[in-house]
Amino acid sequence: MSYQHILIAIDLTEECTPVIERAVEIARSTDARISIVHVIEPMAMAFGGDVPMDLTLIQQQQFEQARAALEKLAARYPGISEQQRHLLSGQPRHEIHHLAVEQSCDLIVVGSHGRHGLALLLGSTANDLLHGAPCDVLSVRLKTSS
Ligand code: AMP
DSSP states (O other): OOOSEEEEEOOSSTTHHHHHHHHHHHHHHHTOEEEEEEEEOOHHHHTTSOOSSOOHHHHHHHHHHHHHHHHHHHTTOTTSOGGGEEEEESOHHHHHHHHHHHTTOSEEEEEEOOOOTHHHHHOOHHHHHHTTOSSEEEEEEOOOOO
């Protein structure tokens, strides 16, 4: 079975390079299209609800910085056109699954730190994405210091 449309989920750190490269490699061998996504978690969501201050300006800056970082990263890969770069806001699992369905992606590629112990209990995006995924999910093992 060959993949047609691969969605790469990235956290915009330098760690996402091996994740993108693995996806590009698979895309090349299967002649698949590639899309890339980063999800910004709204600050109120990250802090669990009520924050007694206006976060609009900070969130706008966060969005602009993420946009610039996403563009810079994606520009290194000619196979990822501007229309295929997605910057979303919300809960990563929900947004990434929704985008995968909307764009008819058949593989999501994500990094994984292979955590164990307490860190595993705290969860990871890779674990989270597996639950209820609308398509295959490949987790690319990343080097970890923990
Ligand atoms: P972590 O949950 O920090 O272990 O992240 C593991 C992987 O999940 C990263 O290498 C990315 O592939 C993906 N990821 C983490 N955060 C996000 C995010 N906000 N948006 C999209 N993908 C993400």
